[in-house]
Amino acid sequence: MPPKTAAKPNLFGLMKPYKGLISMLVLFTVAANGLNLYVPKIIEHAIDNFAHRNLVIAHMVFQFSIVAGLIFLFTYLQSIVQTVAAERVARDLRTKVAAKISRQEYAYIEKVGPSKLLTNLTSDADAIKNFVSQGIASIISSLFLIIGAATLLLITNWRLALVVLAIVPVIGIAFFIIFSKVRKLFVRSQAAIDWLNKVINESILGAGLIRLLNAQQYEQQKFLRANTEAKDISLAVLNLFASLIPIITFLTNLATLAILMLGGHFVITGAMTLGSFTAFNSYLAIMIFPIIIIGFTSTVIAQASASYGRMLAVLDAPDKEDSGTIIEPLQGSIALSDIVLEFGDRATLKGVSLEALPGTRTAIIGPTAAGKTQLLSVLTGLIVPTSGQVLYDGRDIRDYNKEKLHEQVGLVFQDSVMFNLTLRENIAFGSGVTEQNLRKAIDTAELGDFVDALSGGIDTVVSERGTSLSGGQKQRVMLARALALNPKILLLDDFTARVDTRTEKKILENVRLNYPGITLISVTQKIASVEDYDQVIVLMEGEVIAQGTHKELLESSPEYV
């Protein structure tokens, strides 16, 4: 959960860097609307002049045409500026969030959840875009039109104007009551949409499983529940709007009636000209529309400010400080000292200590859910332990420059992670991989034949989620990716699980030959393949319960089978 930000998200503060664009937007909006207000004046003059028989039609047409042309020009400019401003604000905000994410630790992404960040970068950014493209211009123009029309009403006939303007506060109250209810529904509706999204996402990612279990019906029921909730909320919103719109219409109608009766009375008594009477009706029409617009814009603002708040939670998260300065090459010794790792009140690692000397091979073995994968994550600094120290060459991991460290430690994950890039880019994923190192990595991972057999060779594009590769091929690409760094230390997480025994033997032999002096730590299930390792560590329920060579363990540890 994002922490509640103390300051309310200030949407207008967000606009500061775009002063130029926003001022242009304001200028064009005000100009276009000012001219719009002038139109009824022209008509009023024309009618009054006509009544006094001194109207020059050509003159009126000329004047009107110039105003119309200018309105067109300013409205068009306004629409261009507001589009550019909105898209630019959204783009820059997305860039900022992405840059922020890229400075965060892996643990942060896991905690916040990739799906929420996806929403932040897409629909939240869209909400702010809507605010800039619709909100700013409509608020300015609405306020301008309301104030302008009201002023003109007052100038034309203040007594009648006051009667007509009496509807404004009533409409305001109606809006306030209904929108406070709508806002609550709006929060619930966001939750319903999140729910919908989750069902859709899982049904895509779990497509294979769903088809094997013939659970499509079940998925549809899940979807139906979420969709029904979304529909019910939107119908409730509709209900509120359905009562709001007639209220506004009715109040406007009352104003029209007031103009007809009172205005008619004034015209009859000679207190008002017929032209003014017509203009009154036009001004009323001009004034009502922006009142409605402001009401609807307020939802856009509410939406944008909620979204901005969510994005601020990401933007305000403390930066990961890379205070490490050590950039010397590693010798290859690793040690863990008394590592404790807790998730909530559950400890996955309970005081783990171990040491691997340069150039040695260490195996970590243990039952499912013993904490092996977490141990590797701690080793590489992907997860920061609750307490304890990670030491490389006897110095704390935090003292190392992260960039330099990652360049020297190759990690092969348990699950396959493929990018929708070419095979070359997938393998030479780390920065500064030379062609020579790439080739060596491919050969070591026994991928040479596979790559050569591909029609596009190493430049073949791998599909997203790697669906075009088999499990074992993906695993070997992952290994090649780690080896391409020409690392000093290689960490394998259950690497052999999906590779056949023959290939596995060959690969490990290749590693020994091609990467002499590499420190290897391998998490594995297969005891057979670790028999000749320098040390084997048995991990159980987050604790090291035995440690030694294969031979020693066979004699001393009953758990070692």
Place this chain on the structure above:
Amino acid sequence: MTHSRVQKIMNYTLRTNEQREKKMTLRDAFRSLKPLLGDEKRQLLLSLFAIAVTSTANLMAPVMIAHTIDTYIASKDFHGVLINSAILGGIFIIGVAAQYLQTMAMGGVGRRVLFKLRNTIFAKLQNLPVAFFNANKSGDLISRINNDTDKLNQFFSQALMQFVGNFFIMLGAGIFMISLHVKLGLATLAPAAVVIIITQILSGWIKRTSTKSLQSTGGMSAEIQESLANFKVVVAFNRLDFFRTKFAEANNKNYKASVASGIASNTLIPLYGVASSVAQIILLAYGFTLILSGNVTFGLLVGFMLYVNNFYTPLRQLASIWTTLQLAMASLDRISEVLDIESTIKLVPTEQVLPTQNVLTFDHVFFSYSNGKDVLRDVNLSLEKGKTYALVGPTGGGKTTTASLMARLYDPTKGTVYLDGYDIRSYTPAQRTGKIGFILQEPFLFTGTVADNILYGNDEYPDGSSERLLENLKVHGLDSLLARFENGLDTKVGASDSISLGQKQLIAFMRAVLRRPEIIILDEATANIDTVTEQMLEDILQRLPKDTTKIIIAHRLNTIQNADDIFFVNGGEVIEAGSFEHALEMLMHGKRTS
């Protein structure tokens, strides 16, 4: 037997760029929405009626005002003014009531249509085979279902109602104007005709840019989805710059496409504004001339003035709605593309019955993926009921594909798979999946508890009672596995990394066994599970009924040692290895083609 039936390889890939074969017209759009409007006829008629009443009421007002001015104000009869005001008040009340009815009815229709449309798309997705999901990026699919339906939603919930309402007001105002004075009416309406023609010309451009913008949004969503899902590799390989560059590229592309689309869409609004001004100019100039020649009265001109407003204000709104409509059409286009895909995994009536006791038979089976890669060539094999089979072979040799064909995740490109002697395609999905339990190589968990995931898709526990579940788990010997989870059945799990791959495999295993399948396929299903636990799983498999056929794909030799028969899968061939030693021999020294 003849095997001339060669299935066309379906291309499930959705368009993500501009290649378009056909343009969606309003008629097409209506046709694809028509089935959703079927049972809304009464509501639609009601709203049409309400709209007609509202519009009439709105249009009556200017008539009444013009009449009041001409008859009473001009003759200084205030009593008449009051009477007319009362009538006008009555009209207003009727109008407001009708407006409420209209909003409710029309808005209801819109929301229910959206509800049904979403259900339809989702149902469609459920009917599409796995190949569809392999061919498309998940980020783009999510964008289609979320973002594109939302664009339609905006159209339905805001624009459609205004569209119909405004259209009626406009139409009514137009008719009134022409019936009041044909020449003056036509002259005032002329600018509208001009802008409507311009709109027709610009529509293609607007829709093209809208489509491009939606596509770039989908592309950006796919980019974010991929980077975030693979974030740990990005971090571990110190390639945050990669994430930034890739994202910046997608972000900029989206920016450019959106600006282009925004400018295109916003062109209409000022255009319609200027049309309104021109109409007023024409009205005044021509109207005054007509008054001077005694053809029309002054009140008529004032009335006309109001009608011009009544005509052009809705028209201007129609312009902005028009762009929403274009965006909605572009979205509908992308949605229809999904709806139009037909699954090739269809029910085929039984053609042949094999006189065999074998539970699974591959008869001259060929298979290749849509990218043209040949995976299986002329494979023949027969599996007997109750036996244990192992599939071995180098990675990428085709083991998973062979298993997937057994469960009909794909259909062979040529040849037939028989299940219990019948063409596997003649079974309904329920029959087929009831017989076959398949544990996938990469386990997937739904957000929920361990119990939710074990019972997923299992109809035997509708009430989710954990007592019966525990009992049945005990019967199968699965209860011991629950100890691997912190809170047993109630342990919360999700798609993220909160539990290990080994634990996910345990859940998948329990889920499959609990369904008591006749054939159980384990595709490296225990690869990340330790040997001790794996032995427990082996014991559980032994306790399954004697006639359960087991098919195991594994690399660990001990896992396949107990198999009755071993198949060596490589280079498009599936060869019966005979003995374990022979299989080992092939695995160690066999020719490798991949």
